[in-house]
Amino acid sequence: xxxxxxxxxxxxxxxxxxxxxxxxxxxxxxxxxxxxxxxxxxxxxxxxxxxxxxxxxxxxxxxxxxxxxxxxxxxxxxxxxxxxxxxxxxxxxxxxxxxxxxxxxxxxxxxxxxxxxxxxxxxxxxxxxxxxxxxxxxxxxxxxxxxxxxxxxxxxxxxxxxxxxxxxxxxxxxxxxxxxxxxxxxxxxxxxxxxxxxxxxxxxxxxxxxxxxxxxxxxxxxxxxxxxxxxxxxxxxxxxxxxxxxxxxxxxxxxxxxxxxxxxxxxxxxxxxxxxxxxxxxxxxxxxxxxxxxxxxxxxxxxxxxxxxxxxxxxxxxxxxxxxxxxxxxxxxxxxxxxxxxxxxxxxxxxxxxxxxxxxxxxxxxxxxxxxxxxxxxxxxxxxxxxxxxxxxxxxxxxxxxxxxxxxxxxxxxxxxxxxxxxxxxxxxxxxxxxxxxxxxxxxxxxxxxxxxxxxxxxxxxxxxxxxxxxxxxxxxxxxxxxxxxxxxxxxxxxxxxxxxxxxxxxxxxxxxxxxxxxxxxxxxxxxxxxxxxxxxxxxxxxxxxxxxxxxxxxxxxxxxxxxxxxxxxxxxxxxxxxxxxxxxxxxxxxxxxxxxxxxxxxxxxxxxxxxxxxxxxxxxxxxxxxxxxxxxxxxxxxxxxxxxxxxxxxxxxxxxxxxxxxxxxxxxxxxxxxxxxxxxxxxxxxxxxxxxxxxxxxxxxxxxxxxxxxxxxxxxxxxxxxxxxxxxxxxxxxxxxxxxxxxxxxxxxxxxxxxxxxxxxxxxxxxxxxxxxxxxxxxxxxxxxxxxxxxxxxxxxxxxxxxxxxxxxxxxxxxxxxxxxxxxxxxxxxxxxxxxxxxxxxxxxxxxxxxxxxxxxxxxxxxxxxxxxxxxxxxxxxxxxxxxxxxxxxxxxxxxxxxxxxxxxxxxxxxxxxxxxxxxxxxxxxxxxxxxx
Numbered sequence: 001x002x003x004x005x006x007x008x009x010x011x012x013x014x015x016x017x018x019x020x021x022x023x024x025x026x027x028x029x030x031x032x033x034x035x036x037x038x039x040x041x042x043x044x045x046x047x048x049x050x051x052x053x054x055x056x057x058x059x060x061x062x063x064x065x066x067x068x069x070x071x072x073x074x075x076x077x078x079x080x081x082x083x084x085x086x087x088x089x090x091x092x093x094x095x096x097x098x099x100x101x102x103x104x105x106x107x108x109x110x111x112x113x114x115x116x117x118x119x120x121x122x123x124x125x126x127x128x129x130x131x132x133x134x135x136x137x138x139x140x141x142x143x144x145x146x147x148x149x150x151x152x153x154x155x156x157x158x159x160x161x162x163x164x165x166x167x168x169x170x171x172x173x174x175x176x177x178x179x180x181x182x183x184x185x186x187x188x189x190x191x192x193x194x195x196x197x198x199x200x201x202x203x204x205x206x207x208x209x210x211x212x213x214x215x216x217x218x219x220x221x222x223x224x225x226x227x228x229x230x231x232x233x234x235x236x237x238x239x240x241x242x243x244x245x246x247x248x249x250x251x252x253x254x255x256x257x258x259x260x261x262x263x264x265x266x267x268x269x270x271x272x273x274x275x276x277x278x279x280x281x282x283x284x285x286x287x288x289x290x291x292x293x294x295x296x297x298x299x300x301x302x303x304x305x306x307x308x309x310x311x312x313x314x315x316x317x318x319x320x321x322x323x324x325x326x327x328x329x330x331x332x333x334x335x336x337x338x339x340x341x342x343x344x345x346x347x348x349x350x351x352x353x354x355x356x357x358x359x360x361x362x363x364x365x366x367x368x369x370x371x372x373x374x375x376x377x378x379x380x381x382x383x384x385x386x387x388x389x390x391x392x393x394x395x396x397x398x399x400x401x402x403x404x405x406x407x408x409x410x411x412x413x414x415x416x417x418x419x420x421x422x423x424x425x426x427x428x429x430x431x432x433x434x435x436x437x438x439x440x441x442x443x444x445x446x447x448x449x450x451x452x453x454x455x456x457x458x459x460x461x462x463x464x465x466x467x468x469x470x471x472x473x474x475x476x477x478x479x480x481x482x483x484x485x486x487x488x489x490x491x492x493x494x495x496x497x498x499x500x501x502x503x504x505x506x507x508x509x510x511x512x513x514x515x516x517x518x519x520x521x522x523x524x525x526x527x528x529x530x531x532x533x534x535x536x537x538x539x540x541x542x543x544x545x546x547x548x549x550x551x552x553x554x555x556x557x558x559x560x561x562x563x564x565x566x567x568x569x570x571x572x573x574x575x576x577x578x579x580x581x582x583x584x585x586x587x588x589x590x591x592x593x594x595x596x597x598x599x600x601x602x603x604x605x606x607x608x609x610x611x612x613x614x615x616x617x618x619x620x621x622x623x624x625x626x627x628x629x630x631x632x633x634x635x636x637x638x639x640x641x642x643x644x645x646x647x648x649x650x651x652x653x654x655x656x657x658x659x660x661x662x663x664x665x666x667x668x669x670x671x672x673x674x675x676x677x678x679x680x681x682x683x684x685x686x687x688x689x690x691x692x693x694x695x696x697x698x699x700x701x702x703x704x705x706x707x708x709x710x711x712x713x714x715x716x717x718x719x720x721x722x723x724x725x726x727x728x729x730x731x732x733x734x735x736x737x738x739x740x741x742x743x744x745x746x747x748x749x750x751x752x753x754x755x756x757x758x759x760x761x762x763x764x765x766x767x768x769x770x771x772x773x774x775x776x777x778x779x780x781x782x783x784x785x786x787x788x789x790x791x792x793x794x795x796x797x798x799x800x801x802x803x804x805x806x807x808x809x810x811x812x813x814x815x816x817x818x819x820x821x822x823x824x825x826x827x828x829x830x831x832x833x834x835x836x837x838x839x840x841x842x843x844x845x846x847x848x849x850x851x852x853x854x855x856x857x858x859x860x861x862x863x864x865x866x867x868x869x870x871x872x873x874x875x876x877x878x879x880x881x882x883x884x885x886x887x888x889x890x891x892x893x894x895x896x897x898x899x900x901x902x903x904x905x906x907x908x909x910x911x912x913x914x915x916x917x918x919x920x921x922x923x924x925x926x927x928x929x930x931x932x933x934x
Contacts, residue, residue, distance in 0.1 A: 152170075
């Protein structure tokens with residue numbers, strides 16, 4: 001039986017394999033055809049590209065021929081007309097017309113073979129002459145505005161040293177003929193319709209235009225912006241490979257050109273092969289469908305009969321099911337899987353019958369288990385009663401169903417069943433609360449802190465977890481609470497410790513600043529305020545003599561002493577090791593001198609110890625708050641500065657600060673400017689001015705230095721010397737550096753999109769590049785702005801704090817990692833050694849303007865600058881001089897080999913809308929281009 005079954009399966013597998021092979025062969029044939037078609041298409045594209053290269057090579061060769069021919073005909077000024085007339089008569093040159101032109105575009109002499117259609121227009125002559133003069137070389141291009149000509153403009157010097165430009169014009173039909181002879185491919189040039197922009201260009205010149213006119217007209221109607229690189233065009237029963245491309249003249253005017261090659265024979269062969277593959281595939285598909293039907297139809301018919309019989313199994317009709325199953329026919333030739341299914345279903349019916357008997361036996365055992373579960377429920381209740389958590393079960397009406405012993409003990413009742421739950425959990429059964437509880441999904445839960453009120457009205461802090469459960473189709477709410485009363489008390493203690501000093505019990509520094517700021521804000525209209533600072537003199541020596549435990553006792557007793565002798569409304573704190581501060585509130589008309597005498601008792605304190613009393617002196621400073629003064633932290637900083645001066649001159653005294661003190665006025669001005677800087681940063685009122693830097697050798701602006709300026713609220717510019725020193729003192733310089741970096745990078749990215757080839761130089765300070773996250777922020781700014789790091793130069797001031805060479809090399813290496821360049825600014829002002837300059841990875845040395853301003857008047861400055869330039873060049877660095885203000889200084893630095901110059905002589909720093917990137921050196925200051933630079 002098993003042998004015959006395997007034989008039936010093998011026969012079917014063989015048939016299925018045959019069908020699969022037919023399918024694979026058909027698919028593979030089609031894939032092979034498609035691969036061949038793709039390869040032929042690629043070869044066609046390569047051939048068309050080669051034809052395009054051939055035409056461009058012909059154009060280039062023809063241009064060089066015109067240049068060579070023009071250079072061979074140099075005449076004197078008197079013989080220009082004779083030379084111009086003789087040029088078109090030279091048959092081997094094929095020149096239609098020629099003309100000698102002055103540098104202003106005037107025709108000095110001309111000659112042609114016939115009509116003047118070959119002569120270029122005056123506008124084209126003017127533009128071509130400007131290109132020749134700017135590029136200092138001959139130019140040639142195709143011009144198909146009217147008829148297609150190849151035009152060449154060649155700068156010449158006559159035998160009497162007169163500069164002229166020779167214009168040669170030759171018909172482009174020679175290029176078309178040569179191209180057809182070389183390639184046997186058709187080519188067409190199109191004429192742009194200048195008068196009407198909506199009319200497509202017309203055909204200016206074509207090889208065998210009559211035979212390809214239809215294809216060319218179709219191609220002429222296509223939009224060149226969306227036309228494919230190489231395409232197949234059909235016309236008149238023929239198929240052509242078409243390669244459109246453009247060729248620009250010197251004016252940037254694109255001329256459309258198309259190359260055509262007849263591919264009719266290849267297209268016919270591919271169409272025949274495709275038709276044969278489709279027909280064979282359809283025949284194979286039909287045969288495959290017929291074979292599958294013949295194989296599967298008998299088995300599916302028997303399987304459908306078994307499916308109908310299976311409906312009897314759910315009714316436990318096992319005997320009739322087996323009888324009906326026997327009536328299903330067997331396989332005609334060999335036993336197959338359907339026969340195996342009949343046997344398996346027969347066995348399943350016997351197994352189900354045995355399972356039914358087993359279920360009936362299990363029903364009897366289930367009753368015993370229910371009784372056992374009841375015993376377990378009582379055990380669970382015992383566990384709940386001894387649980388360390390309060391557990392309450394309530395129904396949807398807010399009535400308690402059950403509660404464990406801990407919950408009833410906390411509430412203060414013996415039995416809570418049936419009582420409203422909101423007696424102990426206020427608001428638990430309100431409509432809003434019930435709505436929230438009833439919308440809990442089964443198994444869902446929510447957590448909250450809610451006080452539990454006992455029978456005495458006392459509130460206990462508990463953390464509740466509310467969960468829904470179902471019992472007998474009724475939705476119940478399980479509330480489990482954990483007592484948090486002790487934890488709350490501990491948290492309050494920790495909060496107190498976080499706000500107060502551990503030794504004295506007074507407010508700590510941060511809490512004092514916050515509460516003082518809030519107090520001043522609430523009462524500044526009706527009261528005045530003074531800040532009192534007391535500092536124990538020589539407190540460090542006191543700890544050394546008597547130990548830290550005695551020092552802590554001194555602090556604690558002194559804190560009590562201050563609280564007793566200061567006004568009751570004083571806000572007192574310990575703000576330092578031996579430093580105390582108090583905020584004093586007094587009437588508007590009461591000056592600090594009125595109560596200064598009351599503070600004299602605070603500058604001496606006697607500490608009782610085992611053998612003697614130790615007198616401790618304190619320095620006391622009182623500073624009144626002026627209207628509109630700075631923040632509490634700035635005020636505290638002022639008093640600290642005054643305390644330092646008092647301790648230097650008069651320890652153990654009481655000092656009342658004078659509102660007109662010059663140091664205080666300076667600090668107030670510093671804080672005012674600091675506020676302006678913060679506002680400018682927040683409101684983006686920092687702007688950039690740009691000062692061009694000219695490449696001496698190339699005589700063009702290579703890059704610009706970015707200089708930051710700040711606007712006040714009225715839009716007036718604040719000089720950098722007024723706010724940058726304050727920014728350095730107050731730690732805001734790095735924020736300004738990052739703002740300048742972002743603005744400069746955004747501008748460089750915009751220039752790059754506008755095809756403006758100009759770099760930017762950005763000044764950075766050492767504190768900024770020394771920051772740990774500087775490398776990451778630099779990369780983030782480059783990614784955010786899209787700036788090109790190769791067009792950025794970062795200037796680092798020589799006198800900044802990059803003292804360690806190894807550290808400096810590592811920090812400056814961050815710029816090299818992203819591809820930017822580095823300049824060492826203000827060179828010569830500091831005390832940098834040659835070794836320092838040699839080891840640092842800088843690209844440019846910027847000589848400080850103090851050496852350049854009077855360079856033409858001081859020989860010693862010239863010698864210093866000369867030595868700096870020579871040293872820089874020997875170290876492989878390029879040199880930039882700044883502060884250039886006179887043409888005499890420019891001539892000197894050029895003679896010294898300086899590569900870049902910058903200063904008011906060329907341009908002062910300007911806003912972006914006034915910046916001129918086209919400035920150059922004056923003609924009499926042009927550099928010697930033959931001189932090599934370092």
